Amino acid sequence: MLETLNAIDSFVWGPPLLVLLIGTGLMLTVRLHLLQVFRLPRALKLIFTAKNQGEGDVDSFKALCTALAATVGTGNIVGVATAVHAGGPGAIFWMWMAAFVGMATKYAEGCLAVKYRTVDKNGDIAGGPMYYIKNGLSKNWHWLAALYSLFGVLTVFGTGNATQVNTIVTAIDSALTAYGDFSKSMLSTVNLVAGVLVAMLVAMVLLGGIKRIGSVTEKLVPFMALFYVVLALGVVILNIRRFPAVLASIVGGAFDPRAFTGGAIGSVFLSMQKGVSRGIFSNEAGLGTGSIAHACADTRKPVKQGMFGIFEVFADTIVICTLTAMVILCSGVPVGYGSAAGAELTISGFTATYGGWSSIFTAVALCCFAFSTIIGWGLYGSRCIEFLCKTDKVVRPFLVVYSFVAILGATVELDLLWNIADTFNGLMSIPNLIALLLLSGTVVKLVKEFFETES
Numbered sequence: 001m002l003e004t005l006n007a008i009d010s011f012v013w014g015p016p017l018l019v020l021l022i023g024t025g026l027m028l029t030v031r032l033h034l035l036q037v038f039r040l041p042r043a044l045k046l047i048f049t050a051k052n053q054g055e056g057d058v059d060s061f062k063a064l065c066t067a068l069a070a071t072v073g074t075g076n077i078v079g080v081a082t083a084v085h086a087g088g089p090g091a092i093f094w095m096w097m098a099a100f101v102g103m104a105t106k107y108a109e110g111c112l113a114v115k116y117r118t119v120d121k122n123g124d125i126a127g128g129p130m131y132y133i134k135n136g137l138s139k140n141w142h143w144l145a146a147l148y149s150l151f152g153v154l155t156v157f158g159t160g161n162a163t164q165v166n167t168i169v170t171a172i173d174s175a176l177t178a179y180g181d182f183s184k185s186m187l188s189t190v191n192l193v194a195g196v197l198v199a200m201l202v203a204m205v206l207l208g209g210i211k212r213i214g215s216v217t218e219k220l221v222p223f224m225a226l227f228y229v230v231l232a233l234g235v236v237i238l239n240i241r242r243f244p245a246v247l248a249s250i251v252g253g254a255f256d257p258r259a260f261t262g263g264a265i266g267s268v269f270l271s272m273q274k275g276v277s278r279g280i281f282s283n284e285a286g287l288g289t290g291s292i293a294h295a296c297a298d299t300r301k302p303v304k305q306g307m308f309g310i311f312e313v314f315a316d317t318i319v320i321c322t323l324t325a326m327v328i329l330c331s332g333v334p335v336g337y338g339s340a341a342g343a344e345l346t347i348s349g350f351t352a353t354y355g356g357w358s359s360i361f362t363a364v365a366l367c368c369f370a371f372s373t374i375i376g377w378g379l380y381g382s383r384c385i386e387f388l389c390k391t392d393k394v395v396r397p398f399l400v401v402y403s404f405v406a407i408l409g410a411t412v413e414l415d416l417l418w419n420i421a422d423t424f425n426g427l428m429s430i431p432n433l434i435a436l437l438l439l440s441g442t443v444v445k446l447v448k449e450f451f452e453t454e455s
């Protein structure tokens with residue numbers, strides 16, 4: 001099964017999809033005149049100055065936190081570790097490149113989500129790729145909306161839940177083994193109990209609706225991000241002598257992986273593939289999922305909410321993913337290139353610098369990251385299945401099933417989960433990217449009109 005999934009994953013994430021992902025981002029970057037560079041200061045300023053305007057379910061900051069809750073997760077911890085393992089240090093360079101153009105992609109997604117959002121019969125805001133496809137394109141393209149929703153429902157179970165819980169139990173296992181002699185059977189029991197507890201907590205939050213989700217993520221996301229950034233910066237500072245060599249390996253490894261991996265990774269395409277796919281897994285630029293949260297924002301200006309998308313990719317990939325890579329590479333821990341890797345590689349980077357006690361703090365950070373992602377993706381899945389089934393009666397049963405997938409994620413092998421998640425991520429991005437290309441003119445028009453009015 002694993003070999004079959006590897007083959008499918010390689011096909012889905014082959015050259016056509018990579019060209020579509022990077023090409024869409026590049027096209028939007030050019031048409032928006034490097035907006036992610038020249039408007040980044042404004043995006044950062046909006047985080048602190050955005051005001052409620054009475055037209056959404058949650059304020060803009062809570063919408064951002066909900067979107068960040070879904071993106072700042074195991075992609076930042078395990079995704080980076082697997083990218084370095086499978087693609088060498090050069091994969092981080094390609095992750096940066098994907099993030100740069102991904103800022104423009106994410107901007108367009110947030111902008112269109114607010115532009116074409118709708119209000120359902122219960123008075124709740126609904127938006128995202130399926131809605132800007134339905135409301136922004138002709139009927140000839142509506143099948144894309146259904147396809148996106150279908151892939152979205154399938155994706156949330158792996159990407160949004162199972163892989164996240166797998167990271168939680170890995171972090172707990174690492175912390176426990178660092179301070180005691182635990183047998184495999186004991187750890188299996190701990191994992192099962194952890195899976196049940198996570199399932200119950202997720203159900204409690206998700207069944208409370210978007211307002212409860214926003215309240216939880218507003219408190220959890222800033223705390224966990226700041227905590228992790230400080231801890232990771234400490235690793236870099238304490239190992240600063242290795243920093244120049246690490247940068248050289250990232251840039252040089254992007255074009256000559258063999259020279260920096262002892263020959264274990266010899267393909268530039270493999271390095272690019274792993275960097276881009278893991279980057280997309282982390283920041284979700286191109287998947288369109290974050291726009292589902294941004295559509296709920298309390299704003300009248302699509303262009304302003306799009307700014308939050310720029311910040312989202314910047315914070316997720318340029319800051320947190322980069323720091324994770326630095327923790328692994330600057331700490332000097334052995335990296336077995338070409339083999340499987342998980343959260344334990346990132347944890348070992350912290351423990352090699354701070355000592356065994358840091359495994360506890362790292363485990364807490366990982367649990368917060370993963371839990372917030374499960375919550376965010378639960379919202380995405382509920383919106384997708386509601387659109388697909390054309391009724392909100394399926395939402396609560398779906399959320400119950402989604403919550404208890406956590407138990408499966410706590411007990412299944414890592415490789416299997418990541419291959420499934422990667423494959424569906426790729427499939428989910430295709431209809432969204434096609435829609436972004438078709439609606440790019442609308443985004444350009446909205447931006448032009450907004451800044452002409454502002455100036």
